Amino acid sequence: MKQHYQLAVIGAGPAGLAAATVAAEQGIEVAVFDGQVAPGGQIYRAMESIPQHRGSQLGDEYQRGRELVSAFRASSAKYFPETQVWSLNGRREIGLLLQGQAHTVTADQVVICSGAIERPVPFPGWTLPGVMNAGAGQILFKAHGIVPDDGVVLAGSGPLLLLLAWQYLHAGVSVKALLDVTPMINHLYALPRLPRALLAGHYLTKGMQYKRDLKRAGISTLHNVRSLRAQGKDALQSVSFLHRGREQNLETAVLLVHFGVIPHTQLGRVAGCRHVWDESQLCWRPQLDEWGRTSVAGILVAGDGGGIGGARSAEHAGRLAALQALYALGTLDRATRQRLARNDRKWMREESHIRPFLEAFFRIADDMLQVADDDTLVCRCEEVSAGQIRAAVADGHRDSNQVKFLTRCGMGPCQGRQCAEAVSHIVADASGKALQDIGHYRQRPPVNPLTLGQLAGLHSEKTE
């Protein structure tokens, strides 16, 4: 493989596909590195291989990915699927692992399109086999046509949960119940943001249509659910919760949970990009300018990895980042960059109207974010409980890194992907400090696993 590219795009979801396509059109050397076997990211996963009937069960938003993927395939961008990026630094050296072989390449410009992950919200029993993310359920459905075979329970909050219930309905999957944990008080907070959201009214109409369809199909939806708890010895057996002041219990082998999505920031943080706490989206995100430039020269972030905007918005952000990269490379002059950006800026603005409303409407209750139950495991890998984290704070450890050093939370295989946000919330709550001051775990490479043998055999062609 070549050792240097003018532009490296990391991730082949909507942002990465759009960025690579636009940049390649201008004749520069573009490489796209992605962990999956085919382009599309999680949102348009399996776009090229999905049987037609399943594609239509997924709804028309999914079909949008087809254009993106085929434009990308027709472009001159060099595509590296099944390629794990395990490192990135301020000199724009990228550590890659493909076919069991480690490589490093450099790039003049790097656009990180790492996308989103589902917000991990620890609750009692969430580590039991049988409890999975709703996104995982959707991936099984999209990529493999696999569904729960008996009365699945869906729980949590946010558009994806509703969408999955609707998709299951159309695929004939039996949904035992949809437990909505969105606090009722959110309606009040979201109300002032409704007029602006109406500018993107098609999203609201779609959401209402899903709700109507589910109701008509007789799927039981319980609102304002609290104290969610997964129960079982070695695997999930039942889900208990409070509804209208009454404790209820549902037997199920599969519970799919969803609490919204947050940016996947691992790679930007290892590269040293400055990150800030976003109080509306309740997550850490990289600090970006209007083109997606981070605090590190030549490194940009586009799409949900830079803050949640959704798949459509990610496309536009990808193109804007590519235009900026082309400008930095000297391929486009300033005036051309501005002119080509105009359309994407306009559409990005349109897409942004719905966000403040969604963020307020689907905001997770503080007691869930702060993991009220002391016995609940927060760090799944190192098995550190909320109580242990609070004890560390009481001992005088007042930021994420100090708590990590003391308790090992965030030091396991997932490297804090699943516990960082929850730890921030717990420490902020217990110490009375602002979330921005709690900080995030310090991130170091490798951000994806490779063996010592692979590292020792690091292959770096010195041909150029």
Next chain:
Amino acid sequence: MFKRLDNPAQNSVNVTINGQPVQVPEGETVAAAVLVHGLPYTRTTPVSGAPRAPFCLMGVCFECLMVIDGIANQRACMVQVREGMRIECQQGVGELLS
């Protein structure tokens, strides 16, 4: 727990799951295959020995670490099945050197 909606694809591969021969559609990930197979867990934790199973299926939770063809600590959701593949549950930290 999980089932395939469509008829099994014409192309399938032969793998073993904990020693048991299983036919799996080509293109499926190891994690998807073991979920349909009904494996109760994919690994036990190094700390308490608790059973764990796939959680995110997109490579970010590291709960589906399995021993695949003798190599431990593989994310089953990021690996596609191949003819003759040996898939095994991982106990604790797994073999570090193999």
